[in-house]
Structure formats: C-alpha cells, structure tokens
Amino acid sequence: MEPLLRLEHIDKSFPGVRALVDVQFDVRPGEVHALLGENGAGKSTLIKIISGVYSADTGDIFVEGQEVEFSNPREAQSRGIATIYQELLLYPELSVAENIFMGHAPRTRFGMIDWPKMREQAVEILSSLDIHDIDVTRNVGTLTVGNRQRVEIAKALSQNARLLIMDEPTAALTEADVQRLFGLVRLLRDRGVAVIYISHRLDEVFMLADRVTVLRDGQYVGTRGIEDTSEDDLISMMVGRTIDDLFPKLDTTVGEAILELRGLTRRPLTKDISLKLHAGEIVGLAGLVGSGRSELAQAVFGFTPAESGEILLDGRQVQIRHPGHAMNLGIAYVPEDRGTQGLIRQMTVRENVSLAILKTLARGSIVNRDAERELAQRSIGQLNIRAYSTEQVVNKLSGGNQQKVVVSKWLASKPRVLIMDEPTRGIDVGAKAEIHRLMSELAQQGMAILMISSELPEVLGMSDRILVMRQGQLVAEFARDEATQENVATAMMSEAATEVQA
C-alpha cells in the first residue's frame, strides 16, 4: 500500500548536536506505527519535523507520494497532519464545543458564530468517536485528563486529520482512561486514519501498534512488524545492548529503624498511618491513584504537616512543620510531578541542583557559585545527566534527564530518608534502569527509601517490603518474597471492587 507519509534521509542539527542522522520513516493509512527510543534518541525532533514545527536540514518528505515542504505547523495541518502533545493545548475556560471548533467555528450568514450548530456538530463528532459521556457545553477545565485528551482527538478530527501523532498520550492517564484511549485509537485505525504513537511503555506498544520503528542517538535502528518482534528485541534495539535485569535490585542488610510514624493523620487522605522505615531498605508504597500515598509523603515532608500522630527519627520524636525542617532532619522528597513540583524549569541545571541546599553551600548568605558549579558537575557525572553544561536550562532536557536533576537536588541534601514519588514516571527504559540502579546503591549504602509507584512491576522488582494504601489507610504489608502482582493488586483494589459490584 502507498504510505500516507514517507520520510527519507532526514538530517537535523542544532548548535552542537546532530539530533537526527539519515533517518527514514513511513506510515500507512489504517496503521498504528509506534516510535520508540530513549531520551534524546530524536523522537521529538522527528515528530516536530513531521508536524512542521522544525524543518529538516536535508532529506525528503512525501505525503501520498507527493513531495512536500512544511515551513510551519499550519501547512502540515492543511495536509491532514494533527499532533497531540503531552501538554494538551486546550483552553480550560472554554467549553468542549468551543475547543473543538477553535479557529473554524460554523458561522451564521451574518458572520456570527452559529452556537446551536456548533454544539450539534460537536456532539456529532464525539458520537462518531463513540464518545457519549462528555457534555459539549462543559468547560474543558472541569474534565479529567483522559477526557481532555479525547476532546483533543475530536478537535483533530474536526479538521479532517488523516494522520494523528500522539506523543506519550498515556503518561498522565488512569488505567480506565488508557483502555478508553486504546479503544478510540483502534476505532480511528479501522477508519483508515494513520497513527504515529510514541510511548515508553512497551506493553502498550504490543497492545496497539502494527509496526514499530526504533531510533537511537538520532539514528534509525530499524522497523519491525509487531508480530516479528519481542520486548527483549526492542529493548536491545533501543539501548544497543540487552538489559538482563530491568530491576537491578541489590541485596542489602536492613539495619535499625530510622523513620517511624505513629498514628499519623491529616484528613482527608492520611488516616492513622503507622510504619517503620529501616536503614538500607527500599519500601514500596502501592495503591491506586487517590489512595493517599502522595498525601502521606507530603505530611511526612512537612509540606502539608500532619494534624496528629507522631514522627520519630532514630527513636526521638520530631516536629516537622515545613519542608525546610524535614530537610534539616535528613528527609528528602522527590515529588510526583517534576514539572510543577520538582523543578524550576526556566532555571539552569546548576541552579536547580543547588536549590535545596543553597544555604549550606553559601558563605554567610552569599551564594557560592564555584561550589554550586562543582556540585552540578558532580551530579551530571554521577547520574549520567545528558546536559551540555551546568548552565543548560532544565526545560531543554528530556524527561529522564529532568528527573535525574530532581533526584540530584535531593541527594545533594545528603538525606537519610529518601521518599520518591513515582520516580520513573514517563521516562524511558534506559533512564529508568539508571534510576533503579541508583536506588539500589543508595539503599546498600544505608539510606532508607520509600518508593511510591503506580507501576506494579516496579514495586515488585525494587522493594524489600511492600505497603499498600487504600482510601488514606495502610491496608496490607508484604515481604519481598511473598508479594505477587495478584495479591498486591487485590489489596489495592479490593474495596473499590466490592463497591462497584454493590
């Protein structure tokens, strides 16, 4: 079949970096083509070339066999190419219908917006996608992330998109939303829309894709039919080696209890929590989204201080009223959302890494830039952060490298207790393995680590002990060797499951 889109010999350089070298790619109508690669492999650059944000230095782009050149995103759109970015580009204060028809609303003969017709057509478009549960008059800001994404897809289709590019669409979705999204993607595929799907999650790729193309360090590695490949195969294509063990958990000796919580409570989502964290131990905290795991962590960290209950460090009771306290006591928290909580994205790597301990680095209260630079340089080396220099703005790093910056920031505070909230969400396999290895090493050196994760394989693979939260309470505990995917998941959901049945 003639491909809808074909790229040949694409080269693209930025000052100092060759982002893409002789890359080829094609996608056919009615096909989901997954694009895989580590941080910095060139995926984002490639889709930006396809969607007209960047233009390639050399190389040819064909749409339905006809050579094209896009100098801006609008030209790509007029060829039926629509892109759904990780950060959705909707207007939260406008209604669903207004968002769908932004820029091409139906008009009355007086040139005014034809509101009834717009709503009608919005409903039509949504029902053509089998979406019947979204009220088109609602403000987009009141919808869940999953529903917003469906609106964005509807918007793309209202402009007659024939090629839909989805950049990590499931990174922020709940499991139920993921399933609905998959349904939608399959529907589009069956209708002959071509889909380019970027994801770090291999299981999704196998569920959804017809073909997979792998990039590594800006180079084209290969394209495979999904039935001709395996997870191991793809991983070794992505990293150029085989990862024997995705979760490099090292054996450690579990020592004394460092942190102990007794009846810690902060309504509504932290209720009477008692637990102990020991030196050298990684404790996994599992639970559904909204079960109160982050809230617990933030109560311990002093961001939202506990209302009652005790926190003990080395057996001595301590008061933690704000994050500065927690930090001085040797507790660090790598938050869930690196973009809004973990980083100051407009600032440099140096400024971010030093932010929490700036006072310690300072002479008097004057910032010691040499010490800062040294720290940042060390962090870049230690965590293998792919940045040009300590002066690079964090915003320009890829997700995995941004996460490493957040981790560096907190390691710089030399914590004894490290709480990591979704430490590997939305980052690629390579960076993930690096962060896991680091966690193992830190535990081995005697740090106590509490890891919150929604990914069960990660929880099972990394934890010495697993705690499960449900509706603000600790409901189960498993030792490493007795935990299975099934019994942990059951503990996470059991009540929710009974509720649904009732």
Next chain:
Amino acid sequence: MNEAGQTRRPGSRFHDLLFSQEGVLLVILVLSVLLLSTRTDVFLTVDNLLNQGRLLTEIGLLALPMTYIIITGGIDLSVGSIFGLSAIMLGHSWQNWGLPLEYAIFVALLTGVLCGLVNGLFIVRVGVPPLIMTLATLALFRGMALGISQGRSARGYPDWFLELGAGEFLGVPNQLWILVLAAVIAAFILARTVFGRSLYAIGNNELGARFSGIPVGRNKLLIYTFSGLMAGLGGYIFVSRVTTTRSDMGTGHELDVIAAVVLGGTSIFGGTGSIAGTMIGVVLIQLLKNGLALTGVTGDATIVVIGTVLIFAILVNNYVQRRRSGESGAGAA
C-alpha cells in the same frame, strides 16, 4: 545528545554584555541622551543632570523593592499611598503630637514598615492576590492620609531637616548618595545571595520553590515590608526636598515605578529582572521628561513620547532577547 538541543552560545564577554537586557537599554538611554542634547544646551550639563538625580531619588527608592516583588510574580500598587501616608505621619506627629522631629522621622519610617507588613500578611497568610490587596490598600492608605491631615499641610521645618533634600555632599545631592548605596546593596542581595536566588525561584515556580524547602511565605513578607520601608524613606526624603507635607503626595507614583521596573526588563510575569535594569529604566524616564521639557515639548506631548519610548524599548528588548535565546518550544499560543 539532546533533542531540543539549543543552549546559550558562549560569545565574547562584551557581546554578552551588549545584548543583555541591560545592555540594550543602556544603548537606548545613551541614544536618547545624545538626541536630546542636540536640541538644547541646558540638558547635557552637570548641574542639570545632578538635579535630575535629586528628582528621581524617590521613584528610584520605590523601584528597588518593586523589582523584587515583580520578580516573584507579585505587584505593589499601594507604594504611592504609603509614601503619602508616611509623609503625613511625619508632619502630623511632629506638629500635632509634639514629637521631636527626629522621632517624627522614625514614625514615618515605621508607618511605611507597618503598611508594608499589612500588605504582606494578607497576601501571604490570607492568600489575597497581591493585585487585589494592594489595590485595596492603595485606597485605604490614601484615605487615612487624607483623614489624618484633614487636608491641612505641615510647614516650617528647620534647616537641618531640609539639608537631606536640598543639600549636597562632594557636589552630589545628598539623597542621590542614599539611592546609589541602596541600589548597590539591593542589586547585590538580588544577584548574589540565597535570598535573591529564592526570589527568582518563587517567580518562576512558586510550588517548586516550596517543595525545595524555600521559606516562600517569609520571603514574600520580607519584600512587601521592605517595599513599605522604602516608601516611608521616600516620603521622608520628599518632604525634606519640597519643605512641606500634603496628603496627596506620591499620588500616581506606583505607575511611574512599575513603568520603570518593567522598562528595565523585569518580566511582569515574574522570574526575571535585575536592579541594574530597573535603575536604567528610572534614569531613562526621568531624563526623557526633563529633556523634552527643556526642548519646549508640552507636558501632554511628553507623556505621549514616554509611553511610546516605553513600548519601543520593550519591543526592541523582546526582539533582541528572542534572537539570543533562539526559538523555544512549539509556540501555539
């Protein structure tokens, strides 16, 4: 290897300096001065320039904390009113309460501090948006000034008191020394200290700053209080310069101050800015006013020119900065 691989290109030092926010502004300032000096002989004289320095001191003092506040993403609209209230309290406590004039000066400064503290407390503890809070106190403090003074002005200050506003030291107006000293300290604090860095962090991402253990509330409280203190000091210097107190003093100062800060390259959205830029902004506006007046341009036309220059300077600066940092992100805004 990086996908969005642009970073600052390391240029020569001079090149970096010239194309920084402040460099571009400085060029505009120098061009304006040169242009104005061809129109009148009086403008580019030491006497005139020093006198302008005397006149811009109050705005300059207010602009220092305003730079801090705007960098954190806040605003303080009440500075003009605090300025007026402090001035009134000086005259009132001296003439009506019978306090020694030295104490009355202290009362003026204390008034400023308390006003700033009230702003800060409501903004930090109650969570009132700075724009709303200081808009309210803009009216409140001005009303208090009117009420306390009953529309009467205080005059008859002794000579030693007027020395600060009218005298000079080493040939330079006294108050200009204060401004220069304050500006140097303020610039140092902003650029070099942990506190200064925290202001940038707050302005770029307040939540992220909180999660990094930065005492966001305390620091905001400090800068709004500092703003009050500088308004009090400005009020005192102003009274000393004009030898009288009236309740409408400082009316509209907030807009002049904000204009100077924004002209100086501080982003109204927070996160960037510098004291050097602000000071160039203050000087540029004052010299334009003066130069145009000397060339015989009427007051109305002067305002129009200043507005135009403001827009022009911001456009030029945006253009230069964008060229410098390169295109960033897929702008669908």
